[in-house]
Amino acid sequence: MSATVAESTGRTAAPRRWRPRISLGKLFTWAVLVWLFVPIVGMIAFSFNDISGRQNVTWQGFTLKWYGQAFAYPDLNQALLNTLVIGCSTMLVSGIAGSLLGLAMGRYRFRGQQVSNLVMFAAISAPEVVIGAALLSLFLTVNLTTGLATVIIAHVMFTVSFVAITVRARVMTLDPKIEEAARDLGADSWTTFRLVTFPMLFPAIMAGGLLSFALSVDDFIITTFVSGDLSTFPLWIWGATRVGIPPQVNVMGTLIFVVGVLLTITNVVLARRRS
Amino acid sequence: MTRLRSKAAPYLLALPAWLWLGIFFVVPIIGLLWMSLMTGNIITGFTPTFNVAVYPEVVTTYWEQILRSLGYGLAATLLCIAVGYPVAYWIAFHGGAHKSTYLLLVLLPFFVTQVLRTISWKFLLADNGLVLGPFKAIGLLPEDARVLSTAVAVVFGLAYNFLPFMIMPIYAVLEQVDHRVVEAAYDLYASRFHAFVHVILPLSLPGVFAGVLLVFVPSSADYVSASVLGGTNNTMIGNIIHSQYLVNNAYPTAAAITFVLMAVLLIGIFSYARALGTERVMEVQAG
Numbered sequence: 260m261s262a263t264v265a266e267s268t269g270r271t272a273a274p275r276r277w278r279p280r281i282s283l284g285k286l287f288t289w290a291v292l293v294w295l296f297v298p299i300v301g302m303i304a305f306s307f308n309d310i311s312g313r314q315n316v317t318w319q320g321f322t323l324k325w326y327g328q329a330f331a332y333p334d335l336n337q338a339l340l341n342t343l344v345i346g347c348s349t350m351l352v353s354g355i356a357g358s359l360l361g362l363a364m365g366r367y368r369f370r371g372q373q374v375s376n377l378v379m380f381a382a383i384s385a386p387e388v389v390i391g392a393a394l395l396s397l398f399l400t401v402n403l404t405t406g407l408a409t410v411i412i413a414h415v416m417f418t419v420s421f422v423a424i425t426v427r428a429r430v431m432t433l434d435p436k437i438e439e440a441a442r443d444l445g446a447d448s449w450t451t452f453r454l455v456t457f458p459m460l461f462p463a464i465m466a467g468g469l470l471s472f473a474l475s476v477d478d479f480i481i482t483t484f485v486s487g488d489l490s491t492f493p494l495w496i497w498g499a500t501r502v503g504i505p506p507q508v509n510v511m512g513t514l515i516f517v518v519g520v521l522l523t524i525t526n527v528v529l530a531r532r533r534s
Numbered sequence: 535m536t537r538l539r540s541k542a543a544p545y546l547l548a549l550p551a552w553l554w555l556g557i558f559f560v561v562p563i564i565g566l567l568w569m570s571l572m573t574g575n576i577i578t579g580f581t582p583t584f585n586v587a588v589y590p591e592v593v594t595t596y597w598e599q600i601l602r603s604l605g606y607g608l609a610a611t612l613l614c615i616a617v618g619y620p621v622a623y624w625i626a627f628h629g630g631a632h633k634s635t636y637l638l639l640v641l642l643p644f645f646v647t648q649v650l651r652t653i654s655w656k657f658l659l660a661d662n663g664l665v666l667g668p669f670k671a672i673g674l675l676p677e678d679a680r681v682l683s684t685a686v687a688v689v690f691g692l693a694y695n696f697l698p699f700m701i702m703p704i705y706a707v708l709e710q711v712d713h714r715v716v717e718a719a720y721d722l723y724a725s726r727f728h729a730f731v732h733v734i735l736p737l738s739l740p741g742v743f744a745g746v747l748l749v750f751v752p753s754s755a756d757y758v759s760a761s762v763l764g765g766t767n768n769t770m771i772g773n774i775i776h777s778q779y780l781v782n783n784a785y786p787t788a789a790a791i792t793f794v795l796m797a798v799l800l801i802g803i804f805s806y807a808r809a810l811g812t813e814r815v816m817e818v819q820a821g
Contacts, residue, residue, distance in 0.1 A: 284624035288636070291621050295643045295697070298654030301664075302646060305657075316657060360551035367544035375548065382559050384747050386755030386799065388772045392779055392792040393562035396569045399576070399785065416558040419551050473641075479649045479758060480772075484779065493649040500653065500762075512650050519645025523638055 357422025365430025
Protein backbone atom coordinates (compact mmCIF):
# COMPACT_ATOMS: atom_id res chain seq x y z
CA MET A 260 0.00 0.00 0.00
CA SER A 261 2.84 2.41 0.76
CA ALA A 262 4.06 1.67 -2.75
CA THR A 263 0.75 2.90 -4.17
CA VAL A 264 0.94 6.05 -2.11
CA ALA A 265 4.54 6.72 -3.13
CA GLU A 266 3.73 6.08 -6.76
CA SER A 267 0.81 8.45 -6.85
CA THR A 268 2.82 11.02 -4.91
CA GLY A 269 5.29 11.04 -7.74
CA ARG A 270 2.62 11.35 -10.39
CA THR A 271 0.96 14.54 -9.23
CA ALA A 272 2.67 17.33 -7.42
CA ALA A 273 0.13 19.27 -5.42
CA PRO A 274 1.89 21.64 -3.04
CA ARG A 275 0.23 20.74 0.26
CA ARG A 276 0.67 16.99 0.01
CA TRP A 277 1.44 14.72 2.89
CA ARG A 278 5.08 13.68 2.98
CA PRO A 279 6.54 11.00 5.29
CA ARG A 280 8.75 12.89 7.69
CA ILE A 281 9.55 11.24 11.01
CA SER A 282 6.57 8.94 11.18
CA LEU A 283 4.67 9.83 14.31
CA GLY A 284 2.09 7.22 13.34
CA LYS A 285 4.64 4.46 13.32
CA LEU A 286 6.01 5.56 16.66
CA PHE A 287 2.51 5.66 18.14
CA THR A 288 1.57 2.25 16.71
CA TRP A 289 4.68 0.66 18.14
CA ALA A 290 4.09 2.32 21.50
CA VAL A 291 0.58 0.81 21.57
CA LEU A 292 1.93 -2.60 20.57
CA VAL A 293 4.46 -2.39 23.40
CA TRP A 294 1.59 -1.49 25.75
CA LEU A 295 -0.37 -4.54 24.57
CA PHE A 296 2.58 -6.81 25.25
CA VAL A 297 3.72 -5.38 28.61
CA PRO A 298 1.68 -7.75 30.83
CA ILE A 299 2.68 -10.70 28.65
CA VAL A 300 6.35 -9.85 28.99
CA GLY A 301 5.68 -9.61 32.73
CA MET A 302 4.05 -13.04 32.71
CA ILE A 303 6.93 -14.62 30.78
CA ALA A 304 9.54 -12.96 33.01
CA PHE A 305 7.84 -14.15 36.17
CA SER A 306 7.70 -17.72 34.85
CA PHE A 307 11.51 -17.65 35.32
CA ASN A 308 11.35 -16.08 38.77
CA ASP A 309 13.18 -18.01 41.49
CA ILE A 310 10.71 -17.64 44.34
CA SER A 311 10.06 -19.61 47.47
CA GLY A 312 6.45 -20.08 48.50
CA ARG A 313 3.51 -19.05 46.33
CA GLN A 314 3.78 -15.25 46.29
CA ASN A 315 5.18 -14.53 42.83
CA VAL A 316 5.28 -10.76 43.19
CA THR A 317 8.90 -9.57 43.38
CA TRP A 318 11.85 -10.60 41.26
CA GLN A 319 14.16 -12.95 43.14
CA GLY A 320 16.47 -14.35 40.50
CA PHE A 321 16.43 -16.45 37.36
CA THR A 322 15.52 -20.12 37.36
CA LEU A 323 14.24 -22.73 34.95
CA LYS A 324 12.93 -25.00 37.67
CA TRP A 325 9.25 -24.08 37.19
CA TYR A 326 9.45 -25.38 33.64
CA GLY A 327 10.74 -28.66 35.09
CA GLN A 328 7.93 -28.65 37.67
CA ALA A 329 5.28 -27.32 35.31
CA PHE A 330 2.85 -30.06 36.24
CA ALA A 331 3.23 -29.97 40.02
CA TYR A 332 -0.43 -29.08 40.66
CA PRO A 333 -2.74 -31.93 39.60
CA ASP A 334 -5.88 -29.78 39.70
CA LEU A 335 -4.15 -27.13 37.59
CA ASN A 336 -3.22 -29.83 35.06
CA GLN A 337 -6.82 -30.98 34.98
CA ALA A 338 -8.00 -27.39 34.49
CA LEU A 339 -5.55 -26.92 31.63
CA LEU A 340 -6.63 -30.21 30.07
CA ASN A 341 -10.28 -29.15 30.34
CA THR A 342 -9.42 -25.86 28.64
CA LEU A 343 -7.73 -27.67 25.77
CA VAL A 344 -10.57 -30.20 25.37
CA ILE A 345 -13.12 -27.36 25.37
CA GLY A 346 -11.00 -25.28 22.98
CA CYS A 347 -10.56 -28.13 20.49
CA SER A 348 -14.23 -29.19 20.62
CA THR A 349 -15.31 -25.59 20.18
CA MET A 350 -12.94 -25.13 17.25
CA LEU A 351 -14.30 -28.28 15.58
CA VAL A 352 -18.04 -27.74 16.08
CA SER A 353 -17.92 -23.99 15.62
CA GLY A 354 -15.62 -24.40 12.63
CA ILE A 355 -18.04 -26.72 10.85
CA ALA A 356 -21.35 -25.03 11.74
CA GLY A 357 -19.89 -21.54 11.29
CA SER A 358 -18.28 -22.36 7.93
CA LEU A 359 -21.55 -23.79 6.59
CA LEU A 360 -23.42 -20.69 7.72
CA GLY A 361 -20.72 -18.45 6.25
CA LEU A 362 -20.93 -20.35 2.96
CA ALA A 363 -24.72 -20.01 2.89
CA MET A 364 -24.58 -16.27 3.68
CA GLY A 365 -21.82 -15.49 1.21
CA ARG A 366 -23.06 -17.61 -1.66
CA TYR A 367 -26.87 -17.41 -1.59
CA ARG A 368 -29.61 -14.86 -1.15
CA PHE A 369 -32.37 -16.33 0.97
CA ARG A 370 -35.17 -15.52 3.36
CA GLY A 371 -33.97 -15.01 6.88
CA GLN A 372 -30.60 -13.65 5.84
CA GLN A 373 -31.21 -10.29 7.50
CA VAL A 374 -32.47 -11.94 10.69
CA SER A 375 -29.44 -14.19 10.60
CA ASN A 376 -27.22 -11.12 10.29
CA LEU A 377 -28.93 -9.47 13.21
CA VAL A 378 -28.70 -12.53 15.46
CA MET A 379 -25.03 -13.01 14.61
CA PHE A 380 -24.30 -9.39 15.33
CA ALA A 381 -26.24 -9.59 18.60
CA ALA A 382 -24.39 -12.76 19.61
CA ILE A 383 -21.05 -11.06 18.99
CA SER A 384 -21.87 -7.84 20.79
CA ALA A 385 -23.99 -9.22 23.64
CA PRO A 386 -22.27 -8.75 27.00
CA GLU A 387 -20.67 -11.94 28.27
CA VAL A 388 -22.35 -11.62 31.63
CA VAL A 389 -25.75 -11.55 29.90
CA ILE A 390 -24.95 -14.62 27.78
CA GLY A 391 -23.63 -16.46 30.83
CA ALA A 392 -26.63 -15.55 32.96
CA ALA A 393 -29.14 -16.39 30.22
CA LEU A 394 -27.55 -19.79 29.56
CA LEU A 395 -27.39 -20.59 33.25
CA SER A 396 -31.09 -19.77 33.57
CA LEU A 397 -31.82 -22.04 30.60
CA PHE A 398 -29.78 -24.94 31.96
CA LEU A 399 -31.45 -24.55 35.36
CA THR A 400 -34.90 -24.52 33.81
CA VAL A 401 -34.37 -27.67 31.76
CA ASN A 402 -32.46 -29.31 34.62
CA LEU A 403 -29.26 -29.79 32.68
CA THR A 404 -26.28 -30.31 34.98
CA THR A 405 -23.60 -27.74 34.21
CA GLY A 406 -20.16 -29.07 33.34
CA LEU A 407 -18.01 -29.88 30.35
CA ALA A 408 -20.91 -30.25 27.91
CA THR A 409 -22.60 -26.98 28.87
CA VAL A 410 -19.30 -25.09 28.61
CA ILE A 411 -18.74 -26.45 25.09
CA ILE A 412 -22.33 -25.56 24.15
CA ALA A 413 -21.79 -22.01 25.41
CA HIS A 414 -18.42 -21.60 23.70
CA VAL A 415 -19.74 -22.83 20.36
CA MET A 416 -22.64 -20.42 20.73
CA PHE A 417 -20.49 -17.33 21.13
CA THR A 418 -17.79 -18.27 18.61
CA VAL A 419 -19.89 -19.61 15.72
CA SER A 420 -20.69 -16.10 14.43
CA PHE A 421 -17.01 -15.17 14.29
CA VAL A 422 -16.30 -18.21 12.08
CA ALA A 423 -19.32 -17.46 9.88
CA ILE A 424 -18.23 -13.84 9.33
CA THR A 425 -14.64 -14.85 8.53
CA VAL A 426 -15.75 -17.52 6.04
CA ARG A 427 -18.45 -15.31 4.51
CA ALA A 428 -15.87 -12.61 3.79
CA ARG A 429 -13.75 -15.17 1.93
CA VAL A 430 -16.69 -16.66 0.01
CA MET A 431 -17.67 -13.22 -1.27
CA THR A 432 -14.21 -12.65 -2.73
CA LEU A 433 -14.12 -16.01 -4.56
CA ASP A 434 -14.35 -15.85 -8.32
CA PRO A 435 -17.38 -17.94 -9.39
CA LYS A 436 -15.72 -18.51 -12.77
CA ILE A 437 -13.30 -20.97 -11.23
CA GLU A 438 -16.17 -23.16 -10.06
CA GLU A 439 -17.92 -22.79 -13.40
CA ALA A 440 -14.74 -23.91 -15.10
CA ALA A 441 -14.64 -27.02 -12.92
CA ARG A 442 -18.25 -27.79 -13.84
CA ASP A 443 -17.56 -27.20 -17.52
CA LEU A 444 -14.80 -29.75 -17.24
CA GLY A 445 -17.36 -32.28 -16.06
CA ALA A 446 -17.06 -32.14 -12.29
CA ASP A 447 -20.32 -32.71 -10.39
CA SER A 448 -21.23 -30.27 -7.64
CA TRP A 449 -19.76 -32.38 -4.82
CA THR A 450 -16.47 -32.88 -6.67
CA THR A 451 -16.34 -29.17 -7.44
CA PHE A 452 -16.84 -28.38 -3.78
CA ARG A 453 -14.27 -30.94 -2.59
CA LEU A 454 -11.53 -30.13 -5.09
CA VAL A 455 -12.12 -26.45 -5.84
CA THR A 456 -14.29 -24.54 -3.36
CA PHE A 457 -13.14 -26.16 -0.13
CA PRO A 458 -9.38 -25.71 -0.74
CA MET A 459 -9.99 -22.05 -1.54
CA LEU A 460 -12.03 -21.58 1.61
CA PHE A 461 -9.64 -23.54 3.80
CA PRO A 462 -7.48 -20.60 5.01
CA ALA A 463 -10.61 -18.75 6.13
CA ILE A 464 -12.01 -21.86 7.83
CA MET A 465 -8.70 -22.31 9.64
CA ALA A 466 -8.57 -18.64 10.62
CA GLY A 467 -12.13 -18.84 11.95
CA GLY A 468 -11.36 -22.05 13.81
CA LEU A 469 -8.22 -20.56 15.34
CA LEU A 470 -10.15 -17.49 16.39
CA SER A 471 -12.78 -19.62 18.09
CA PHE A 472 -10.05 -21.65 19.81
CA ALA A 473 -8.41 -18.45 21.07
CA LEU A 474 -11.73 -16.99 22.23
CA SER A 475 -12.60 -20.24 23.99
CA VAL A 476 -9.26 -20.48 25.80
CA ASP A 477 -9.51 -16.79 26.74
CA ASP A 478 -13.06 -16.85 28.02
CA PHE A 479 -13.65 -16.41 31.69
CA ILE A 480 -17.01 -14.77 32.34
CA ILE A 481 -19.33 -17.06 30.34
CA THR A 482 -17.41 -20.13 31.53
CA THR A 483 -17.85 -19.08 35.16
CA PHE A 484 -21.61 -19.17 34.77
CA VAL A 485 -21.97 -22.49 32.95
CA SER A 486 -19.10 -24.58 34.32
CA GLY A 487 -20.62 -25.93 37.55
CA ASP A 488 -17.86 -27.84 39.33
CA LEU A 489 -15.64 -27.99 36.27
CA SER A 490 -12.48 -25.90 36.39
CA THR A 491 -10.69 -24.36 33.42
CA PHE A 492 -7.33 -22.60 33.21
CA PRO A 493 -8.75 -19.05 33.68
CA LEU A 494 -11.12 -20.25 36.42
CA TRP A 495 -8.27 -21.94 38.27
CA ILE A 496 -6.18 -18.77 38.13
CA TRP A 497 -9.12 -16.75 39.41
CA GLY A 498 -9.58 -19.14 42.31
CA ALA A 499 -5.87 -19.07 43.12
CA THR A 500 -5.54 -15.27 43.35
CA ARG A 501 -6.35 -15.26 47.07
CA VAL A 502 -3.62 -17.72 48.02
CA GLY A 503 -1.11 -16.42 45.49
CA ILE A 504 -0.58 -17.56 41.94
CA PRO A 505 2.13 -20.20 41.62
CA PRO A 506 4.79 -19.68 38.91
CA GLN A 507 3.40 -22.75 37.14
CA VAL A 508 0.50 -20.58 35.99
CA ASN A 509 2.97 -18.23 34.28
CA VAL A 510 4.77 -21.22 32.78
CA MET A 511 1.55 -22.57 31.31
CA GLY A 512 0.44 -19.12 30.19
CA THR A 513 3.76 -18.74 28.42
CA LEU A 514 3.45 -22.17 26.78
CA ILE A 515 -0.11 -21.42 25.58
CA PHE A 516 1.11 -18.09 24.24
CA VAL A 517 3.99 -19.78 22.38
CA VAL A 518 1.62 -22.39 20.91
CA GLY A 519 -0.70 -19.55 19.85
CA VAL A 520 2.18 -17.72 18.18
CA LEU A 521 3.28 -20.90 16.37
CA LEU A 522 -0.27 -21.68 15.20
CA THR A 523 -0.65 -18.13 13.92
CA ILE A 524 2.67 -18.24 12.08
CA THR A 525 1.77 -21.61 10.53
CA ASN A 526 -1.57 -20.21 9.40
CA VAL A 527 0.07 -17.15 7.84
CA VAL A 528 2.68 -19.28 6.06
CA LEU A 529 0.03 -21.71 4.78
CA ALA A 530 -2.17 -18.85 3.58
CA ARG A 531 0.78 -17.24 1.76
CA ARG A 532 1.73 -20.52 0.12
CA ARG A 533 -1.83 -21.16 -1.04
CA SER A 534 -2.23 -17.71 -2.53
CA MET B 535 -34.84 -31.61 -8.84
CA THR B 536 -31.60 -29.67 -9.01
CA ARG B 537 -33.54 -26.43 -8.75
CA LEU B 538 -35.23 -27.64 -5.60
CA ARG B 539 -31.89 -28.70 -4.24
CA SER B 540 -30.26 -25.35 -4.83
CA LYS B 541 -33.23 -23.56 -3.27
CA ALA B 542 -32.96 -25.64 -0.13
CA ALA B 543 -29.16 -25.51 -0.06
CA PRO B 544 -28.70 -22.25 1.89
CA TYR B 545 -31.21 -23.36 4.52
CA LEU B 546 -29.57 -26.74 4.94
CA LEU B 547 -26.15 -25.11 5.22
CA ALA B 548 -27.35 -22.54 7.73
CA LEU B 549 -29.44 -24.96 9.75
CA PRO B 550 -26.87 -26.25 12.29
CA ALA B 551 -25.69 -22.76 13.22
CA TRP B 552 -29.23 -21.41 13.25
CA LEU B 553 -30.39 -24.16 15.58
CA TRP B 554 -27.43 -23.56 17.85
CA LEU B 555 -27.91 -19.79 17.97
CA GLY B 556 -31.67 -20.17 18.28
CA ILE B 557 -31.65 -22.67 21.12
CA PHE B 558 -28.66 -21.35 23.02
CA PHE B 559 -28.87 -17.63 22.36
CA VAL B 560 -32.32 -16.40 21.37
CA VAL B 561 -34.30 -18.73 23.64
CA PRO B 562 -32.15 -18.10 26.76
CA ILE B 563 -32.40 -14.32 26.32
CA ILE B 564 -36.19 -14.63 26.28
CA GLY B 565 -35.96 -17.12 29.15
CA LEU B 566 -34.09 -14.50 31.13
CA LEU B 567 -37.14 -12.26 31.07
CA TRP B 568 -39.32 -15.20 32.10
CA MET B 569 -36.99 -16.09 34.95
CA SER B 570 -36.98 -12.52 36.26
CA LEU B 571 -40.75 -12.68 36.72
CA MET B 572 -40.64 -15.80 38.86
CA THR B 573 -40.27 -16.27 42.56
CA GLY B 574 -38.61 -19.11 44.35
CA ASN B 575 -35.16 -20.56 44.62
CA ILE B 576 -33.10 -23.47 43.43
CA ILE B 577 -34.29 -25.84 46.17
CA THR B 578 -38.04 -25.14 46.22
CA GLY B 579 -38.18 -24.53 42.49
CA PHE B 580 -39.41 -21.50 40.57
CA THR B 581 -43.02 -20.46 40.07
CA PRO B 582 -44.10 -17.81 37.60
CA THR B 583 -45.71 -15.05 39.68
CA PHE B 584 -45.26 -12.16 37.23
CA ASN B 585 -43.50 -10.28 39.94
CA VAL B 586 -42.92 -7.05 37.97
CA ALA B 587 -42.13 -5.22 41.19
CA VAL B 588 -38.66 -6.73 41.02
CA TYR B 589 -37.72 -4.21 38.31
CA PRO B 590 -38.17 -0.93 40.19
CA GLU B 591 -36.65 -2.72 43.15
CA VAL B 592 -33.37 -3.62 41.46
CA VAL B 593 -33.14 -0.24 39.73
CA THR B 594 -33.43 1.65 43.01
CA THR B 595 -30.99 -0.70 44.73
CA TYR B 596 -28.31 -0.79 42.06
CA TRP B 597 -28.61 2.50 40.16
CA GLU B 598 -25.19 3.50 41.44
CA GLN B 599 -23.47 0.45 39.95
CA ILE B 600 -25.45 0.77 36.74
CA LEU B 601 -24.42 4.40 36.26
CA ARG B 602 -20.83 3.60 37.21
CA SER B 603 -20.73 0.75 34.68
CA LEU B 604 -22.01 3.00 31.91
CA GLY B 605 -19.54 5.72 32.90
CA TYR B 606 -16.57 3.35 32.96
CA GLY B 607 -17.69 1.74 29.70
CA LEU B 608 -17.98 5.15 28.05
CA ALA B 609 -14.58 6.28 29.33
CA ALA B 610 -12.96 3.04 28.16
CA THR B 611 -14.62 3.41 24.75
CA LEU B 612 -13.37 6.99 24.30
CA LEU B 613 -9.89 5.90 25.35
CA CYS B 614 -10.04 3.03 22.84
CA ILE B 615 -11.03 5.43 20.04
CA ALA B 616 -8.23 7.84 20.98
CA VAL B 617 -5.64 5.06 21.02
CA GLY B 618 -7.11 2.66 18.45
CA TYR B 619 -8.03 5.05 15.64
CA PRO B 620 -4.48 6.29 14.98
CA VAL B 621 -3.19 2.71 15.11
CA ALA B 622 -5.84 1.42 12.68
CA TYR B 623 -5.19 4.45 10.45
CA TRP B 624 -1.47 3.96 10.40
CA ILE B 625 -1.68 0.22 9.72
CA ALA B 626 -4.25 0.69 6.94
CA PHE B 627 -2.48 3.54 5.15
CA HIS B 628 1.18 3.03 6.02
CA GLY B 629 1.42 -0.60 7.07
CA GLY B 630 2.76 -1.56 3.65
CA ALA B 631 3.46 -5.22 3.10
CA HIS B 632 3.39 -5.86 6.83
CA LYS B 633 -0.25 -4.95 7.42
CA SER B 634 -1.35 -8.45 8.35
CA THR B 635 1.66 -8.86 10.62
CA TYR B 636 0.73 -5.70 12.52
CA LEU B 637 -2.84 -6.94 12.87
CA LEU B 638 -1.65 -10.28 14.21
CA LEU B 639 0.53 -8.44 16.72
CA VAL B 640 -2.58 -6.58 17.90
CA LEU B 641 -4.42 -9.89 18.34
CA LEU B 642 -1.64 -12.03 19.78
CA PRO B 643 -2.06 -10.94 23.41
CA PHE B 644 -5.45 -12.66 23.23
CA PHE B 645 -3.78 -16.01 23.38
CA VAL B 646 -3.03 -15.20 27.02
CA THR B 647 -6.24 -15.36 28.96
CA GLN B 648 -7.82 -12.04 29.96
CA VAL B 649 -7.71 -13.00 33.64
CA LEU B 650 -3.96 -13.58 33.56
CA ARG B 651 -3.28 -10.35 31.64
CA THR B 652 -5.37 -8.34 34.09
CA ILE B 653 -3.66 -9.91 37.09
CA SER B 654 -0.33 -9.14 35.46
CA TRP B 655 -1.36 -5.46 35.29
CA LYS B 656 -2.28 -5.62 38.95
CA PHE B 657 1.32 -6.44 39.84
CA LEU B 658 2.70 -3.87 37.41
CA LEU B 659 0.42 -1.10 38.70
CA ALA B 660 0.90 -1.94 42.37
CA ASP B 661 1.68 0.98 44.69
CA ASN B 662 5.40 0.29 44.47
CA GLY B 663 5.28 -1.77 41.27
CA LEU B 664 7.22 -1.42 38.07
CA VAL B 665 5.11 1.44 36.74
CA LEU B 666 4.70 3.69 39.78
CA GLY B 667 7.83 2.64 41.71
CA PRO B 668 10.45 4.40 39.57
CA PHE B 669 8.49 7.69 39.49
CA LYS B 670 8.18 7.61 43.25
CA ALA B 671 11.88 6.82 43.66
CA ILE B 672 12.94 9.95 41.75
CA GLY B 673 10.28 12.06 43.43
CA LEU B 674 8.06 12.68 40.39
CA LEU B 675 5.12 11.14 42.21
CA PRO B 676 4.24 11.55 45.88
CA GLU B 677 4.78 8.51 48.10
CA ASP B 678 1.06 7.89 48.55
CA ALA B 679 0.19 8.07 44.83
CA ARG B 680 -1.80 5.05 43.74
CA VAL B 681 -3.56 3.70 40.70
CA LEU B 682 -4.86 0.36 41.94
CA SER B 683 -8.31 0.43 43.54
CA THR B 684 -9.23 3.59 41.66
CA ALA B 685 -11.58 4.28 38.77
CA VAL B 686 -8.52 5.07 36.64
CA ALA B 687 -7.24 1.51 37.05
CA VAL B 688 -10.58 0.00 36.06
CA VAL B 689 -10.98 2.17 32.95
CA PHE B 690 -7.35 1.48 32.05
CA GLY B 691 -7.92 -2.28 32.38
CA LEU B 692 -11.10 -2.15 30.30
CA ALA B 693 -9.48 -0.08 27.56
CA TYR B 694 -6.51 -2.44 27.53
CA ASN B 695 -8.62 -5.58 27.23
CA PHE B 696 -11.02 -4.31 24.56
CA LEU B 697 -8.65 -2.22 22.40
CA PRO B 698 -8.37 -4.83 19.60
CA PHE B 699 -12.17 -4.73 19.22
CA MET B 700 -11.81 -1.04 18.31
CA ILE B 701 -8.76 -1.38 16.06
CA MET B 702 -10.13 -4.24 13.94
CA PRO B 703 -13.39 -2.73 12.60
CA ILE B 704 -11.83 0.70 12.05
CA TYR B 705 -8.98 -0.94 10.18
CA ALA B 706 -11.45 -2.97 8.11
CA VAL B 707 -13.19 0.16 6.75
CA LEU B 708 -10.04 2.26 6.36
CA GLU B 709 -8.45 -0.56 4.40
CA GLN B 710 -11.30 -0.39 1.87
CA VAL B 711 -11.11 3.39 1.42
CA ASP B 712 -10.32 4.05 -2.22
CA HIS B 713 -7.02 5.87 -2.26
CA ARG B 714 -8.03 7.72 -5.41
CA VAL B 715 -10.69 9.51 -3.40
CA VAL B 716 -8.08 10.74 -0.96
CA GLU B 717 -5.80 11.66 -3.87
CA ALA B 718 -8.63 13.61 -5.41
CA ALA B 719 -9.02 15.61 -2.21
CA TYR B 720 -5.31 16.45 -2.25
CA ASP B 721 -5.49 17.36 -5.94
CA LEU B 722 -8.30 19.75 -5.07
CA TYR B 723 -5.88 21.41 -2.66
CA ALA B 724 -7.29 19.94 0.51
CA SER B 725 -4.79 20.10 3.33
CA ARG B 726 -3.93 16.92 5.12
CA PHE B 727 -6.24 17.98 7.91
CA HIS B 728 -9.15 18.79 5.60
CA ALA B 729 -8.75 15.59 3.61
CA PHE B 730 -8.91 13.68 6.85
CA VAL B 731 -11.90 15.53 8.31
CA HIS B 732 -13.96 15.72 5.12
CA VAL B 733 -13.00 12.51 3.31
CA ILE B 734 -11.35 9.83 5.43
CA LEU B 735 -13.17 10.38 8.72
CA PRO B 736 -16.70 10.20 7.25
CA LEU B 737 -15.77 7.08 5.30
CA SER B 738 -14.44 5.42 8.46
CA LEU B 739 -17.42 6.22 10.68
CA PRO B 740 -19.15 2.84 10.19
CA GLY B 741 -16.00 1.19 11.52
CA VAL B 742 -15.92 3.51 14.52
CA PHE B 743 -19.59 2.72 15.06
CA ALA B 744 -18.95 -1.04 15.07
CA GLY B 745 -15.93 -0.50 17.32
CA VAL B 746 -17.96 1.53 19.79
CA LEU B 747 -20.52 -1.26 20.04
CA LEU B 748 -17.88 -3.96 20.40
CA VAL B 749 -16.09 -2.01 23.14
CA PHE B 750 -18.82 -0.12 24.98
CA VAL B 751 -21.22 -3.04 25.43
CA PRO B 752 -18.80 -5.68 26.75
CA SER B 753 -16.76 -3.22 28.81
CA SER B 754 -19.86 -1.85 30.57
CA ALA B 755 -20.80 -5.40 31.50
CA ASP B 756 -17.32 -6.64 32.36
CA TYR B 757 -16.37 -7.39 35.93
CA VAL B 758 -12.88 -8.83 35.65
CA SER B 759 -11.12 -5.45 35.54
CA ALA B 760 -13.30 -4.07 38.32
CA SER B 761 -12.63 -7.09 40.55
CA VAL B 762 -8.89 -7.28 39.95
CA LEU B 763 -7.94 -3.62 39.57
CA GLY B 764 -10.80 -1.70 41.16
CA GLY B 765 -10.83 -2.77 44.77
CA THR B 766 -14.10 -2.67 46.67
CA ASN B 767 -15.26 0.86 45.83
CA ASN B 768 -15.46 0.45 42.09
CA THR B 769 -17.76 -2.53 41.64
CA MET B 770 -19.70 -2.62 38.41
CA ILE B 771 -23.08 -4.10 37.60
CA GLY B 772 -21.34 -7.23 36.29
CA ASN B 773 -19.97 -7.89 39.78
CA ILE B 774 -23.50 -7.68 41.17
CA ILE B 775 -24.93 -10.05 38.55
CA HIS B 776 -22.08 -12.46 39.18
CA SER B 777 -22.54 -12.56 42.95
CA GLN B 778 -26.35 -12.64 42.81
CA TYR B 779 -26.19 -15.65 40.50
CA LEU B 780 -23.24 -17.61 41.79
CA VAL B 781 -22.90 -16.58 45.43
CA ASN B 782 -26.45 -15.78 46.56
CA ASN B 783 -28.24 -18.08 44.09
CA ALA B 784 -30.89 -15.37 43.82
CA TYR B 785 -31.78 -16.26 40.26
CA PRO B 786 -34.96 -14.21 39.68
CA THR B 787 -33.39 -11.03 41.09
CA ALA B 788 -30.18 -11.71 39.17
CA ALA B 789 -32.16 -12.25 35.97
CA ALA B 790 -33.96 -8.96 36.55
CA ILE B 791 -30.67 -7.06 37.01
CA THR B 792 -29.28 -8.69 33.89
CA PHE B 793 -32.36 -7.70 31.94
CA VAL B 794 -32.14 -4.12 33.20
CA LEU B 795 -28.48 -4.00 32.12
CA MET B 796 -29.40 -5.33 28.70
CA ALA B 797 -32.30 -2.89 28.35
CA VAL B 798 -30.11 0.06 29.31
CA LEU B 799 -27.43 -0.99 26.84
CA LEU B 800 -30.01 -1.56 24.10
CA ILE B 801 -31.53 1.89 24.66
CA GLY B 802 -28.04 3.35 24.43
CA ILE B 803 -27.27 1.42 21.26
CA PHE B 804 -30.55 2.29 19.56
CA SER B 805 -30.34 5.99 20.29
CA TYR B 806 -26.74 5.92 19.07
CA ALA B 807 -27.82 3.96 15.97
CA ARG B 808 -30.60 6.43 15.23
CA ALA B 809 -28.15 9.26 15.41
CA LEU B 810 -25.78 7.60 12.94
CA GLY B 811 -27.98 5.39 10.76
CA THR B 812 -28.41 1.66 11.34
CA GLU B 813 -27.82 0.36 7.82
CA ARG B 814 -24.21 1.39 7.95
CA VAL B 815 -23.55 -0.79 10.99
CA MET B 816 -24.95 -3.81 9.24
CA GLU B 817 -22.87 -2.93 6.20
CA VAL B 818 -19.70 -3.12 8.24
CA GLN B 819 -20.85 -6.38 9.71
CA ALA B 820 -21.53 -7.69 6.24
CA GLY B 821 -18.01 -6.38 5.42
